[in-house]
Amino acid sequence: MIHSTSAEGRPVVAILTTSHPVKQFRGNRRNFRDLIRAGGELGCLVYVVTVRDLRLEETDIIGYVPGPGRRNWNTEIMPLPQVVYNRIPSREQESKPAVLRKIGELLEHPSIRLFNPRFFNKWDLFEWLKGSRATARHVPETRKLRSAATLKALLKNHSSLYLKPEAGKAGKGIMRLKYVPDHPLPYRLQVQSGQRHLTYKAASMERLWNRISRERGQERYIVQQAIDLSSYRGRPFDLRVLVQKNGRGVWGVTGIGARLAGARSITTHVPRGGSIEEPGKLLDNVFGAEKSAAILRSVPAAALLIARQIERASASALGEMSMDLGVDREGGLWFFEANSRPMKFDEPPIRRLSLERIIQYSRHLAGHPIEARR
Ligand SMILES: Nc1ncnc2c1ncn2[C@@H]1O[C@H](COP(=O)(O)OP(=O)(O)O)[C@@H](O)[C@H]1O
Ligand SMILES: [Mg+2]
Structure with missing residues (x-):
């Protein structure tokens, strides 16, 4: 017999993912478990649901909650949710027709609120942020990579360029190009793929372009x-900012x-040898305490402007995003990307607050707000 859980007046939140042939469902189980626990502590019923099991024409559906063991998940009959937290784990899963159809139905649904409908595309992000003067100043000059002419044009203004897949993540497929004038092999292309790091030197733009075309394939x-x-200590760093809505539906850092x-490494990803650091420690070291504090104080305002502009320009309902911001040698902030499926932050205070925020915002969407804790 399958156990059945009733809402008992609590807001009901479903974490949406896709099914898995062996493991029941996809996605980061630790993350889901933590969120379900945080939901319980804040008076919500939270469970995991797959696209297949979220049957919008029913009143009771199948959901998953952690079982007694560390790894077990129980199947239970759950009430239909008021809020859907979208954690479809990859672009590949998201592009499946059944997933797109379900997301569409959820967005149209009269009583269910879904946030973060889609992954972001890198090109869209830069277009959106160029659209407002307040955010355009944080955006590196960016083009679609179509031909060698694009590279030539950008190399007139910049001696070094980053080439990134529009649908990339975790540093996959990123390349860095440097132009070293007055050298027989002036073009240097650093390629990062898998655990592989290699540098290719080219004498001409034509050869360089052939190489780049081979590396990027159809991407x-x-x-x-x-x-x-x-x-x-000779290693570049960047900032990861988590921006979420609170229990009043207002963006905060x-x-x-x-x-x-x-x-x-040409990126800062932890799986590629990067490490987690205290922003203040790194900035103090570069800029001294006073300037470092001023830079850190400038981050939330910039991140909030960026989040609002992304939300406005994407015309979608968003509840959270993480963003990567670079700090240049003068202390200026630069936007590299935003992610609508933020990875878990491993810093414990950020982690704890991030879970609370999702629940508080979900309660807000469900019409059961509780005062946001500061
Ligand atoms: N324009 C750039 N200038 C300098 N460093 C960059 C630039 N773009 C990306 N990077 C570095 O590469 C990392 C990964 O880039 P990002 O756009 O976040 O791609 P991914 O989606 O693979 O994480 C950034 O965190 C930053 O360290
Ligand atoms: Mg990134």
Whole structure:
């Protein structure tokens, strides 16, 4: 017999993911477990549901909640949710017709509120942020990578460029191009794929372009000005900012972390040798205490402007995003990307608050707000 749970007046929140042939469902189970626990503490019924099981024409559906063991998940009959927290784990899953159809139905549904409907595309983000003067100043010069002519044009203004897949994540497929004038092999292309790091040197733009075309295959890319990032002990770093709505439905900064690049890496991702750091420590080291504090104080305002502009320009209902911001050697802030499915922040205070925020915002959407804790 399958156990049945009733809402008993509590707001009901479903974490949406896709099914898995062996493991019941996809996605980060630790994350889901933490969120379900936080929901319970804040008076919500939270469960995991798959696209397949979220039957909008029913009143009771199948959901998953953690079982007694550390790894078990129980199947239970659950009431239909008021709020859907979208954690479809990948672009590949999201692009499946059944998933797109369900997201569409949820967006149209008269009584269910879904937020963060889609993954962001990198090109869209830069277009959106160029659309407002307040955010355009934080955006590196960016083009769609279509031909060698694009590279030539950008190399007139910048000696170093980043090439990034529009649908990229975790540093996959990122390349860095440097132009070294007065050298027989002036073009230097650093490629990062898997655990592989290699540098390709080319004598001509034509050869370089052949190589880039081979590396990127069918993927769509953007190319942008490389920002001369501040570095700590010779390693560049950037800031990871988590921006979420609170129990009043208003954007706020939940936390700011820093990621320091691994040796020889062209990105700061932890799986590529990067490390988690205290932003203040890195900034103090580069700028001294006073300037460092001023830079850190400037981050929330910039991040909130960016989040609001993304929400406005994307014309979608958003509840959270993480963003990567670079700090140049003068202390200026640069936007690199935003993610609508933020990864878990490992810094414990940020982690704790991030879970509360999702629940508080969900309560707000469900019409059961509780006063947001500061
Ligand atoms: N224009 C740039 N200038 C300097 N560094 C960059 C630039 N774009 C990306 N990076 C570095 O590469 C990292 C990954 O880039 P990002 O756009 O976040 O791609 P991903 O989606 O793979 O995380 C950034 O966190 C930053 O360290
Ligand atoms: Mg990133």
